[in-house]
Amino acid sequence: MRSVIWYLLLIIVAVALIGIPASAQDQVNASAQIQEPAVVHIGLFVVDFNRYNVAEGTVETNFYLHLRSDSPVSIDDFEIMNGQITTIDTIRDTPNEKNYRIYAIITTDPNLLHYPFDNHTIPIIIEPKVLSDQSEVMVIDRDSTGLDTDADLLGWTFTDTWHSITNKSYEENGTPYSRAVFSYGIRRDSASTILKFFLPILLIIIVTLSSLMMKTTSRLGLNASMFLAAVMIHWRIADAIPLVGYVTFLDFFMIITYATLVMVLVSGILIMKFAEIKDLIRVEQVYHWSIRIIPGISIGLYVLLFLTLMIPA
Incomplete structure (x- = not known):
């Protein structure tokens, strides 16, 4: 009888020892899942640019903005860091995917060193309003990003387009924010x-x-x-x-x-x-x-x- 009791105790201890690592591992996995930032796929397709004012460093533009994520996403969670939206129309509206037609005025920093043979870059910079890169990161959606072949800017010629994801901190050693930068190169008409x-x-x-x-x-x-x-x-x-x-x-x-x-x-x-x-x-x-x-x-x-x-x- 005593041997049976000892045998049962050994079984209980063994089961407990096996369960402890599993529980700890589950907690680690759960913690990792909680800390993993949401991924937002962002695409920007420019339809046209208008009225590039070198003196003021402004240009009018209209483009399609596409947002897609596994979690709910909205244009209200983002802002254009170097411009102001004048008009916005919602084309597609689902919890995890949005598509907008946006009219905006973009501000630029003209480089006039070679004026009047000057080249400039028109950037469109989009960043989350609140969430840092620990909570939300952006990824360029290449399939929905580009420049319309019919796009024209009077007096200027388009030279190149490129896009990237960077991190921006507003304080030294501060929390970085994920930002998407869509850039368009232009050259004055020779x-x-x-x-x-x-x-x-x-x-x-x-x-x-x-x-x-x-x-x-x-x-x-x-x-x-x-x-x-x-x-x-x-x-x-x-x-x-x-x-x-x-x-x-x-x-x-x-x-x-x-x-x-x-x-x-x-x-x-x-x-x-x-x-x-x-x-x-x-x-x-x-x-x-x-x-x-x-x-x-x-x-x-x-x-x-x-x-x-x-x-x-």
């Missing part, structure tokens, strides 16, 4: 740039350098009028962009243009001065050297400046 800006300036430079072949004092009036025309064109084009804390391609170009105009103007003044005192030798010297030096310096500086466009901004 034909428009040449016709509106460089063609008038090119004509001014040609007329100014051609005046070096004139020995008469009447060329001073021509040079002065060309200088005034260059200033007016510069003012009109520079007024289209905001004030920036760096020198743009346009600024360097106009500095070279002004230097060329000043050199030609000074040579004309010297010719007039020496002609008044009947110093024909110096008149010939100024004429001889100005027609050989000024065009070479001017053209060389322009070539070096245009080579800088090969350096990424």
Whole structure:
């Protein structure tokens, strides 16, 4: 009888020992399931962009936003970090999947280093309003992401599109938030740039350098009028962009243009001065050297400046 009791006790202890690890493992698994963040698949398909204002750094856009998750999801849980939604229409509405048509104004940070041959990136940044990446992470839905082939932005050409998922913390060592970044590269239309800006300036430079072949004092009036025309064109084009804390391609170009105009103007003044005192030798010297030096310096500086466009901004 006593042996039977001992035998039963051994069985009870063995069962208890086997059950303890299983229970502990169940608790660990349950804890892991609780801490696992919700995954939201996000897709953004841009239909069009309109009215890109470089001075204000804004552009209008409309796009389809697709959200899909194993848990309930809604546009109310997200926000556009660099823009403001003006209109939103719900196309598909189920607890775990949403599809919206959105009209919004997006703000950008223009890079005007190469202006007027500038390239820009239009980002659309979407982030959860409240939940950090410990509670919710986003994944790009490539099947519902892209740019419409008929999309057009007046005065600009699309260069590339790309998208990524990043983490953003708003404090040092703070809690990161998952954010989806959809980026669209644009480049200013080259034909428009040449016709509106460089063609008038090119004509001014040609007329100014051609005046070096004139020995008469009447060329001073021509040079002065060309200088005034260059200033007016510069003012009109520079007024289209905001004030920036760096020198743009346009600024360097106009500095070279002004230097060329000043050199030609000074040579004309010297010719007039020496002609008044009947110093024909110096008149010939100024004429001889100005027609050989000024065009070479001017053209060389322009070539070096245009080579800088090969350096990424």
